[in-house]
Amino acid sequence: MFMRIPNGKKILLALASLLLCFQFSYSQSPIKDSVRLEDIVVTGSKIEISRKLVPLSVSQVSRKDIENSGQINILPALNTYVPGIFVTERNVLGFGVSTGGSGAISMRGVSGSPNTEILMLIDGHPQYQGIFGHPLADAYVASDVEKVEVIRGPASILYGSNAMGGAINIITKKQREEGLKINLGAAYGSFNTQKYYGTIGYKKDQLSVFASVNHDQTDGIRANTDFNITNGYTKVGYELSKHFDLTADFSIAKFNGNDNGSVYAAPVPFNIDITRGKASVALENKHDKLEGAFKLYHNFGTHDLSNGFHSTDNNSGLMFYQTLRLFTGSNITVGTDIKQYGGKVNQTAVKDSLITVNESAVYAYAQQALLDNVSLSAGLRLEHNSKYGTELVPFAGLTYNPSLHTTIKTSVSKGFRSPTVMEMYLYAPNPELKPERMMNYEVSWLQSALENRLQFDFTAYLIKGTNLIEVTPGVPPVMTRKNLGAFTNKGLEFSTKYFLSQNLYLNVNYSYLNLEKPVLAAPRQQVNINVNYTYKIWTLNVSSQYIEKLYTFIVSTPTQLTTKTLNYNLLNARLSAKPTKSLELFVAGNNLLNQKYEINYGYPMPGIYFNTGFNVRL
Template sequence: MRKERMMLCACCLLGAVSMHAQTNRDSPQIAGSYAINEVVVTGARSETDVRHLPMTVSVVGRPQLEAGKQSSVLPVLNAQVPGFFSTSRGVLGYGVSTGASGQMSLRGIGGPAQAGLPTTGLLVLIDGHPQYMGLMGHPIADACQSMMAERVEVLRGPASVLYGSNAMGGVINIVTRKMQGDGVNTNIHLGAGSYGTIQTEATNRVRKGRFSSAVTASYNRTDGHRANMAFEQYGGYLKLGYDFTDNWKLWGDVNITRFNATNPGTVDRPYLDNDQRITRGMTSFALENHYKRTSGALTFFYNWGDHWINDGYQPGSNPLDYRFNSNDQMLGLSWHQSVQLFQGNRATVGVDYFHFGGEAWNRCSDGHRETSANKSLDEVAGYVDFRQDLASWLTFDAGARVDHHSQTGTEFVPQVGLAFHLPQDAEVKAMASKGFRNPTIREMYMFPPQNPDLKPEKLWNYELSFSQHLMEHRLS
């Protein structure tokens, strides 16, 4: 089969429909891949002008995500964020286990795709909550869906002071959609192509007084361009919010993704019954406060997954007499508060608690069960970040984190940086920061050569950057 026809299966959309109902003040956010006056939350845990941050942050807004017409945010990040790379999504999604893609890296750190290993050195967040699997310690690329994202903020370089383990190479933070002004906004997108390919998405957002909601559902499928190939994905997202006062808000959301894939292997090395049934879920609650001189949040999140995998067999050989199963979970409780102590200052303190783990087993054809892992671990940390404008053209930032892991012990993580604000939309930033990654349960307890005595992986990052925007931000 010609390569062009393979691409047609995944990319050729023969029809599209978009319907809108919108009122008053809510309008799409216009964002470039990097705008020097962008307000972000990822680099400081609170809304901050990116010019005052010593680290490099890129922002991909909703208009770019919609223009990309991709069910996942990763292909759009590939095109928009310098230094970011992810292996390509196939006809069968990104997948998991043998033959999976979706390994991610920032500036070469994250997941060593050339070795087929998962992404454990780059942290994926949804509204600041870690999204990696409790057992394997890596994100599921097919769960990074565009439908829920208002924008994606990418912090390039270590972010372990604020986010702990796995943020060694950087952070991808999916900021979910909210309705800012009173009214109703509805979008429906439909697409169809060859080989039974269908892409659908429907979103409804409402705000009335102090109440707001966002509901999104999607369905994607394809029969693939070869025999014994198929992919089907369901997704749903619900976010509810209520403003008690102008200063206090409560948010709650839930997201569920289910995908089924049948992979026939390569033409030279075909497989039969190579099937995956994956379900991922996430829910969170956040109580936020916003005042002129202080802001913060108390959040709780819970992630879970259920995996059923049949690695299949080659024609002429015997089918496997077992199926791999796993379920994992990760829950966390986080608090942070940011306060302006005096003019030009911002100090942030926070505490994180994470509990993660799960069980993995092979279910054999005779009914008995062989457990390969049944383990849970804990992580607790406290951090502080101090930022001060020393002059109208200079900002100083310093931070530190003390992170204790129930298996590997305590890690001290510092960072320090400067941001110089120059005329004509120019910036110079200098930063030194430490990043680290705790070993995963998979590495310590599951598959050979498992080693429970593994220590954290660490690195120091030294960065000097210059950026400038010209021609009314048309050239950067």
């Protein structure tokens, strides 16, 4: 099934040796409460459930992990903690849009250009621009996040289109402690990079409120690459009874950025001025035998680009699902999704015309325990799109627990992506396009040891994709899009968490990807090592990332394929001190090895750069 892994055995042996060395050293600092609880996730099942019972491959990144990474935006932090995922960057702040834009997410070599094959969710609601169908990476800030859950592989059974290659669910903060909580912070760093933020949380009896304001700005790595963003977020919750919770939230982000183009061409200044917003309301119910939610959401935005492009868009919908526990070991989830997305643009072909696409779906997902250690899962989704018709999405999985600390999982799942408004009507258009499709086959081994201080999982997968949308060769307006492409990806993923002591924590992940065809921003091998050590008031976080054979440039003609690949190794460190219970001071250094590299072709990343700042929690 898998080809020989170049240097893969050496890397895994080195990681195993590193773990063994740490094992001998940990005994100097015994862990007092050594039994650590397993991860509880919601993204892979719609309800809270142990990660080892979900047949899908699910990773969880905690709030503490995000803080230790020192990242302002969520997506780069996922590179450190989640195997098989890679996010493109081009500046210290600001992913941008259009030509040269970054923030593309590749998962197991599946991404899309722009990213339309990995679904971004906020509290379970789909988040993407209504016309181009991709998320706006700049809108996801770290201060509003409680944790992030990632489905590595198709999630279309639960979330429909755009979850073809996987799903990333950002779960936002909710005030849980009684009283008033205030958090203030600021940071300053290289390239005149600045961050300011404040959050406030209040809870009294059944009422909870959380609100935040953020402002980030930078002069950029090169001339005319400055960027600034201001965003606000509010979440209000009310416990109607012990069985019903009502939640409403609203967020707005305004950002402006400049792009000077590739360093390999004459400067071409380009400006973006974008406003994005989101509002949602959810009523959740939880009983012994019945659990679920009814959710309404609305995403909206205005995009103004210096090339004259102007658009307004929206993505709105409702979600309703219920999980029934008819008897011990049985979960049956049934649900429906209804959404509408689209917008207006000032382009000649569809000037000022409101173009919308409607989607509706019903699905059922069931899990049944057999004997004491086997659980079977199966699901089916029927989705109808107003432009291309009906899509059937099956899923099947099995989990086997030979012991309390060992889990074997396997699954077969289908992913799909419906064409975007842009693909059908704007650039190289074809309104007759059909959905992209892929099948994913995988098997996983989850293991814990040393009273849960050591946890690891190992996954092997095979992906077969068909019907990919590609642009046919030609000169505009002759160019068009057709369902032409196919691909086969194979890979391995390994991740481990090791709590050596109360003060020392190790997180390592490794991924290997074998591509039938080269794909941008999909490295063949990736190793991430993250070490976190606390001593009295001090906390040191050191992270290393090794990237091998990253495609940064691909040009294909009928007679020739031209590619450029890159290897690099990054080393970052963050040192913080808490002289008082409420005050934290920190300094962080990035790319300490001063690597020369670029992820987006023609956009070199900075050498060594620093930032310092403070957080106050009241």
